[in-house]
Amino acid sequence: GAVVSQHPSRVICKSGTSVKIECRSLDFQATTMFWYRQFPKQSLMLMATSNEGSKATYEQGVEKDKFLINHASLTLSTLTVTSAHPEDSSFYICSASEGAYGYTFGSGTRLTVV
């Protein structure tokens, strides 16, 4: 089946630094990828839709300049958390759409900002 690789799985960074998270579709091309954020014991909240070759579409309330998304190829999308602060600490998960119906998720990235 479809596999989505997300890296890193865990990252600790200092406040004020930037962190990049990669999401790769390993055996299929994904024109669309999605980035979610999940707080402890809560559901997944869509942050943005990443479109290959065009600008990402952000959900209401998500800062575009804080969460930079790049989808430069059909197999790679990146999320960069810029000037991270402790309140950005969370579990970030990407998913890739294989076609009209397939949604496969990465294993997530636990970000801790100290």
Next chain:
Amino acid sequence: GQQLNQSPQSMFIQEGEDVSMNCTSSSIFNTWLWYKQEPGEGPVLLIALYKAGELTSNGRLTAQFGITRKDSFLNISASIPSDVGIYFCAGREQTGANNLFFGTGTRLTVIP
């Protein structure tokens, strides 16, 4: 974005018991999906439903796409300890963007 209403929020059951959880939305969906998430991992797809009324099984799991297109349920029969986790429903609206909306999750604990 929209969030689906999922119930129950949590369940504590004895091993061997059956489990039922459901999900409702305020709008019509053309796809319903059920995922299981374990701590520190991303969600893993259990069952996908694409037609109203569709009933699909995956081993001990059975899920149905409601006739109204606004609800879905997941049943787990003869639960075992490894069923422990958080179960999420997810759906895609009939109109609009390609993204999924997620339910609030059901945390399942199975007591051996």
